[in-house]
Amino acid sequence: MGVTGGLLKILPNAAAFRKVDLRSFKNGIQHSTTTKEPTPLRIGVDICVWMVSADRAFGSQLGDERHFSNHGRAELLNAGETEESERERLERDLNYVNCCTEYIIRRLNALREETNVEILVVFDGATPPGKQTEVTDRRNRQAVYEQQRDEPVDTTGSREAEERRIKALRKAGASRHYAGVYTAVMEALRKERIPFLVAPYESDGQLAFLSMKKYIDLIVTEDSDLICYGASPILFKLKDSPMLEGIFEGILVCKEDLAANQGSVNLLDFSPGMLTVLFVAVGSDYSPKLDGIGIVTACKIVRKAFLSGHEDRLAMVFEGLFAAARKLSLTEEDKKVYKKKFMEALLAYRHPVIFDPVEKRCRLHGITHDGEVSETEAELLTHVPYAELVNDVKRRERITGCIQPPSLSILIAEGYVCPRTRRTRKNMTIPRNVKADLIQLGIWKDFNNPNGAETENERHDSSNSSNQVSGIKRKSLRDPRLKPCDEDSSTDSGDFLYSQPFSTRPPTNG
DNA sequence: CGTGTGAATACAT
DNA sequence: TATTCACACG
Numbered sequence: 001m002g003v004t005g006g007l008l009k010i011l012p013n014a015a016a017f018r019k020v021d022l023r024s025f026k027n028g029i030q031h032s033t034t035t036k037e038p039t040p041l042r043i044g045v046d047i048c049v050w051m052v053s054a055d056r057a058f059g060s061q062l063g064d065e066r067h068f069s070n071h072g073r074a075e076l077l078n079a080g081e082t083e084e085s086e087r088e089r090l091e092r093d094l095n096y097v098n099c100c101t102e103y104i105i106r107r108l109n110a111l112r113e114e115t116n117v118e119i120l121v122v123f124d125g126a127t128p129p130g131k132q133t134e135v136t137d138r139r140n141r142q143a144v145y146e147q148q149r150d151e152p153v154d155t156t157g158s159r160e161a162e163e164r165r166i167k168a169l170r171k172a173g174a175s176r177h178y179a180g181v182y183t184a185v186m187e188a189l190r191k192e193r194i195p196f197l198v199a200p201y202e203s204d205g206q207l208a209f210l211s212m213k214k215y216i217d218l219i220v221t222e223d224s225d226l227i228c229y230g231a232s233p234i235l236f237k238l239k240d241s242p243m244l245e246g247i248f249e250g251i252l253v254c255k256e257d258l259a260a261n262q263g264s265v266n267l268l269d270f271s272p273g274m275l276t277v278l279f280v281a282v283g284s285d286y287s288p289k290l291d292g293i294g295i296v297t298a299c300k301i302v303r304k305a306f307l308s309g310h311e312d313r314l315a316m317v318f319e320g321l322f323a324a325a326r327k328l329s330l331t332e333e334d335k336k337v338y339k340k341k342f343m344e345a346l347l348a349y350r351h352p353v354i355f356d357p358v359e360k361r362c363r364l365h366g367i368t369h370d371g372e373v374s375e376t377e378a379e380l381l382t383h384v385p386y387a388e389l390v391n392d393v394k395r396r397e398r399i400t401g402c403i404q405p406p407s408l409s410i411l412i413a414e415g416y417v418c419p420r421t422r423r424t425r426k427n428m429t430i431p432r433n434v435k436a437d438l439i440q441l442g443i444w445k446d447f448n449n450p451n452g453a454e455t456e457n458e459r460h461d462s463s464n465s466s467n468q469v470s471g472i473k474r475k476s477l478r479d480p481r482l483k484p485c486d487e488d489s490s491t492d493s494g495d496f497l498y499s500q501p502f503s504t505r506p507p508t509n510g
Numbered sequence: 511c512g513t514g515t516g517a518a519t520a521c522a523t
Numbered sequence: 524t525a526t527t528c529a530c531a532c533g
Contacts, residue, residue: 056522056523057523291513291514292512292513292533293513294512294513294514295512295513296512297513326533511533512533513532513533514531514533515529515531515532516529517529518528518529519525519526519527520524520525521524521525521526522524522525523524
């Protein structure tokens with residue numbers, strides 16, 4: 001996940017943020033000046049955070065409830081080895097998955113009903129190889145939590161130990177059942193006719209792509225990395241508590257907001273490439289940061305490097321950063337490593353692997369299938385080592401991941417194939433036409449019915465698959481509303497302000 | 511002045 | 524547990 005303080009790092013002046021209530025879009029938006037009829041606001045929801053949220057809400061179920069009360073703890077100690085039965089455990093796990101799923105569906109439906117928006121849910125896919133090291137660390141931490149969760153009840157009954165345990169429980173949460181929640185949510189989405197899409201890799205890049213192609217009008221996420229991808233507009237911090245008023249309020253961030261509010265940090269004249277460089281410089285998921293480089297310093301360095309007419313801007317950026325950094329023990333080797341990581345991060349943000357729902361295949365953002373790189377990247381490609389990285393398919397794939405053939409990509413996007421393992425998902429109803437595709441790809445595996453006979457259930461579902469599966473195929477991938485709305489969607493030339501769809505923007509409060 | 515730190519607070523569960 | 528504040532360092 002993104003740098004949480006990142007939003008504030010970039011935009012320290014919170015007052016300048018626009019608080020927006022999605023209900024004010026009930027009547028749709030004026031999509032372009034040529035279209036008269038307002039159309040529903042199309043939002044892409046980064047569902048990952050909602051899953052985490054569900055996890056937080058129900059994760060404690062995974063532990064024995066008795067651990068939470070003194071009475072229960074005593075009971076456990078007296079009973080000695082009161083291992084819950086297998087049956088009990090399964091029931092509890094199932095209940096957990098159901099709770100999480102219901103939680104998410106409830107929110108999405110509430111959102112849909114109250115705001116009349118069109119929702120496209122976007123799931124995270126595989127972790128890009130370039131980020132793998134981070135994730136490995138995260139997994140180690142996760143393992144520690146799980147270990148703490150599963151360790152026997154502290155016989156001393158010390159409060160600290162118990163609190164630690166509960167905390168660990170919360171954090172470990174669904175990890176073990178995450179796949180279960182994933183498939184359950186996807187099944188539920190099909191049932192509810194809510195379009196969704198599984199990104200080949202990170203949802204950030206996918207959402208940014210959808211946004212830039214104008215397949216969606218607004219991104220709903222918690223991840224400030226989206227800014228780094230050059231996406232706009234973005235709605236952060238959408239309240240997710242069903243009890244409170246203001247569930248549909250969030251903080252809207254458009255490109256203009258990056259410009260206006262702060263004296264020393266004015267990003268108005270920043271190209272998308274510069275913005276990415278800036279984000280990488282202040283620290284990202286993909287690369288470490290230099291000590292002493294904050295938003296202000298980085299901003300100055302990037303501006304100077306890009307706007308002072310120097311050919312090799314990236315080299316200038318590096319120079320500036322190294323000069324400004326508190327150079328305690330910055331050896332040549334350190335610099336070399338830093339530059340390498342920096343460029344890898346840059347590649348990851350500028351050219352993520354995405355699924356194009358109109359072309360119906362994966363590709364690198366900003367790079368055509370013929371390997372032609374977008375004009376917007378010219379200012380970065382003048383740095384030879386970076387250009388080499390971008391143009392070297394093998395090295396590139398080691399960062400961004402591979403581009404799967406369309407047949408497989410579609411099945412991944414539709415949720416039938418796990419993007420990480422590239423195998424059929426367990427516990428998922430597979431319609432007949434999808435099954436045929438899976439067989440053809442040689443990755444079909446019938447988890448529920450090993451002898452291969454068609455069940456009543458399956459028959460039922462395939463008969464209606466033209467509507468249902470294609471819940472995703474029809475509703476989101478083939479939905480005409482997902483076509484680019486303007487012919488100017490190809491004008492990628494640095495303009496990602498996206499002010500057009502928000503011509504009916506509600507009055508700002510605050 | 512900007513950055514990095516830890517402590518205090520408000521918040522939600 | 525996340526955000527905000529106050530302070531020290533360069």
